[in-house]
Structure formats: structure tokens, C-alpha cells
Amino acid sequence: MNAIMADDGSFYYQIQGSAEGTNYNIIYQDDEDRDFQPEIEKLLSGFEKSLSVYDPDSVISRINRNEDIAIDNFFEAVFNKAKAISILTEGAFDISAEPLFRAWGFSAQEKSIPDNGQIEILKKQIGLDKIEIKDRKIIKSMPEAVLNVNAIAKGYSADVTASFLDEKGCKNYLVEIGGEIYLKGVNTQGEPWRIGIDRPSENNLIPGQDLQVILQLTDRGIATSGNYRQFYVDNGQKVTHTIDPRTGYPVKHNLLSTTVIAPDTMTADAFATAFMVGGMDKVTEWIDSYPDLEALFICDEEGEYKVYYTEGVEEYIINVN
Template sequence: MQAVMSDNGTFYYSIQGTAEGTSYSIIYQDDYDRDFQPEIEALLSDFEKSMSVYDENSVISRINRNEDVETDIYFESVFNKAKEISAITEGMFDISAEPLFRAWGFSSQQKNIPDQDKINALKEFIGMDKIMIENKHVIKTNPNIVLNANAIAKGFSADIIAAFLEEHGCGNYLVEIGGEIRMKGENTSGEKWRIGIDRPAEDNPIPGQDLQVILQITDKGIATSGNYRQFYIENGQKITHTINPATGYPVKHNLLSVTVVANDAITADAFATAFLVAGIDKSMEWLEELTEIEALFICDEEGEYKMYCTSGIENNLIPV
């Protein structure tokens, strides 16, 4: 734990570590000089035992193997939110789309392009309407249904840590887990928190190294999804990891990056993925109804990066 004195003389504490196959970074203001890292890591470990597909004994892994396992509050919270956002986004967000990612080589070592017959076969057991929770058990219409909640789970874990900090009287904090963020109050300069949005270029592999813009905001959850870092070239064709569950194919549009601001990080995380799949036009249609969500889109227009955003965050952007 590292201590940093703010401009008004109070102390902020910074902790870093690894969780959910990624890194986390947390800064919080505390009047009692408390080191919360052991408790935070215990919370993150418990969350992984529920939602990590990398832990073969986690709840979600056992569900994927069709074992008789009861759901817990973490799984149910993530699942219910995923189902809700899947319905709003017409299936563009779907945690049951994991078999498609495997087929395209994004959840496996083998990189290959599946044929239409393979995609059609996989789509038979993809869809949030094919799975439900009853009496703390997951019911599938097809045993081949496999779930992966990575596109929403990190956001929820940030919300969990934020709730812990608030319970312990921390009014100023920023929680970042794998790029998904939940913040409240002020930074060490007594201002709203500043969040850097990366320039969505293939030659910009390190987050925070080359920024497109800075977003100054607080008391919100923020998540960014992009398709410019995870891709491969097969037979001269660029295959991105952003796959449309409805078609079974990687998307082909000029939207490179989406940043979503919502009241919590779980919502921001899921919608950022859905918007990246759907593209800017469809996303803007949804945003007209989603009054508590703001978004920033970065598109490739003839080799130039163009930004579009909803009116609610337009005045929070700081050029770099």
C-alpha cells in the first residue's frame, strides 16, 4: 500500500495486484490509515470462485460441464444483468456466445475460419432465451450451451469493491479492474477523476501509452471495448474478436472503440461490448431510450479517427 497526500492534506492509498486473469489498481481516501488490500483480494478471490472460466472448480465452469451445482449471489447477479442487457440490445450482448469465440480461435490456440455449416450448428445452442435459473440451478435447453461472462464480470467486480469501500466510509475512490472502472468523489487534486481513452490504433498495444482524449467525470462506472488489439490475419483477412452472436461472424464496420458511462460498472461493461458489436448507428438508436447511459465512439473514417459522443458527456472531454 502506498500513501499519497492530496492537495487538501488528506491521505489517499494506492494498491495494485492481479485478479480475473488481469491486473487491478485501486486508489481510495481513508482517514484511518487502513490497508484494505487483504480484504479486497479475498473478495476478488471469492468472485473468481463463482465467475472465472479459468478456474475449473468455479460455479460457472461447473455449470458449463453440466454438473449439479447451486448458483450463488455473484453468478445470479451477473446472469440476470446479462439477460436484461441482451434483451435491450436485441441479442448483441450474449454470454452464451462462447462457442463462436472458440470456433474463431479467440478462446483457443487454434486460429481458423469456420464454414457456414459449422456456424449454423453452433447457433443452435446460443441465445439467452435458451438458459434460465430455477431454484438456484441453471436450466439449459441444450447441454452444449457454454457461458463466458468475461465481458461483464470485471465490471461487476469493480462494483463489488466500490461497495466495500463505501461500507468502510471511503467517499473518494477509483477502482480499476482490467480497464473497467468505478469511481466516486474527488481525486488527489480535489477534482473529478480523469480517465484516459486510448487511441484505437493497432500500434498502440499498451493501455494508457497513447491517448485519444481524457474523460473527466465522477460517481459513475466506465468501460471501454475495442476491436483493435485482439485480432489475427488469416489468408489475408483480418479477423477481429468482436463477434455478432446473431450472425456468428466477426463484425465489419468502422467503429473501433466504445466507452460507456453508466451508474455502475457492470452496466457500462456490458453495453460497451454490445455497442461495439452493433455499430454506432444502432447504438445511437438504443441510447435515445437509455437515458442513464452516455457513450463515446471512435470510428475510422478514411484513416482518420473521428469521435462521436452523447450530449451528456460532451462537456467532460479534455483534449490531449
């Protein structure tokens, strides 16, 4: 735990570590000078035991193997939110699309391009209309259906950690887990927190190294999704990890990066992914259906980066490169 003196003479504390296959960074102010890292790591460990597909004994892994297991509160919250956003985005966001990611080589060791027949078979296994919760159990109409909540779980874990800090009486903090962030109160300068959005260049490999936009905001969740770092090239064809569950194919449009601001990070996380799938044509329609959202988009227009954003984002922007 590192101590940071704020401009008003109080102390903020920074803790860092690993969770959910990624890293976390948390800065918080606490008048009692408490080290919350052991409790937060225990909380995140329990979270992984529910929702990590990398843990063979987690709740979600056992559900994917069709074992008879009761769900917990973490799983239920994520599943219900995912289903609601899937309906609103016409299936563009779908946590049951894992078979497609495996087929395209994004959840497997070997990269490959599936043929049309394979995609049509896999699409029949996908869709949250085939999965429901009943009596604290997951019921599948198609046993082959599997779930992966990576596109929403990191955001929810940030919210869970923020709730923990709220319970401890912390009024100023930043919680960042795998790039998904929840902010409350003010930073060490007594101002709203500043968040940088990376320039969506394939050469920009280190987060925070080259920023396109800087925002200043607080009391919100914020998440960014992009397709400029996770891709591979097969026989000269670029294959991005943003796959449309409805078509079974990677998307092809000029939207490179989407940042969503919402009342909670779980919502921001899921919509950032959905917007990357839907592209600019669908974004306006979906945002109008969910008025608590604000979003910023970076597009490739003839080799130049163009920044677009909803009206409410303007008050947060302090720099655009």
C-alpha cells in the first residue's frame, strides 16, 4: 500500500495487484489509514470463483459443463444484466457467443477461420433465449450452449469493489480493473478524476502510452472497447476479435474504439462491447433507449482518427488530440 499526500494534506492510498487474468489499480482516501488490499483480494477471489471461465471449479465453468449447481448472487446479477442488454441491442451483446470466439481462435491456442457450414452450426447454439434462471439454477434448452462473461464481468467487479469502499466510508476513490473504471469523489488535487482514452493504433501497445482524449469526471463507471489490439492476420486477411453473434463473423466497419460512461461500470462495459459490434449506424438508436448512457467513438476515416461523442460527453472533455 503506497501513501500519496493530497493537496489538502490528507492521504490517499494506492493498491495494485492481479485478478481475473488482468491487473487492478485502486486509489482511495481513508481517514483511518486502513489497508483494504487483503479484503479486496478476498472479495475478487470470490468473484472469480463465480464468473471466471479460467477456473475449472467456478460456477460458470460448472454450468458450461452442465453440472447441477446453484448460482450465486454474482452470477445472477451479471446474467440478468447481460440478458437485458442483449435484448436492447438486438443480440449484438451476447454472453453465449463463446463458441464463435473459440471457432475464430480467440478463446483457443490456434488461430483459424471457420467455414460457413461450421458457423451456421454454431449459431444454433447461441442466444440467451435458450438459457434462463429457474429456482437458482441455469436451465438450457440446448445443452451445447456455453457462457463467457469477460465482456461484462470486469466492469461488475469494479462496481463490487466500489461498493466495498462505500461500505468502509470512503468518499473519494478510483477503482480500475482491467481497464474498466468506477470513479467517486475527487482526486488528490481535489478535482474530478482524469481518465485517458488511448489512440486506437495497432502500434499503441501499452495502455496510457499515447492518448487520443482526456476526460475529467466522477461518480460514474467508464469502459472502453476496441478492436485494434486483439486481432490476427490469416493469409493477408485481418481478423478482429469483435465478432457479431448474429452473423457469426467479425465486424467490418470503421469504428475502432468505443468508450461508454454510465451510472455503473457493468453497464458501461457491456454497452462498449455492443457498440463495437453494432457500429455507428446502431449506436444512436440504442443510446436513445438507455438515456443514462453517454459515449465517445473513435473512427478511422480515410486513415485519420475522427472523434465523435454524445452531447453529454462534452462537459467531460478537457483535451482531444
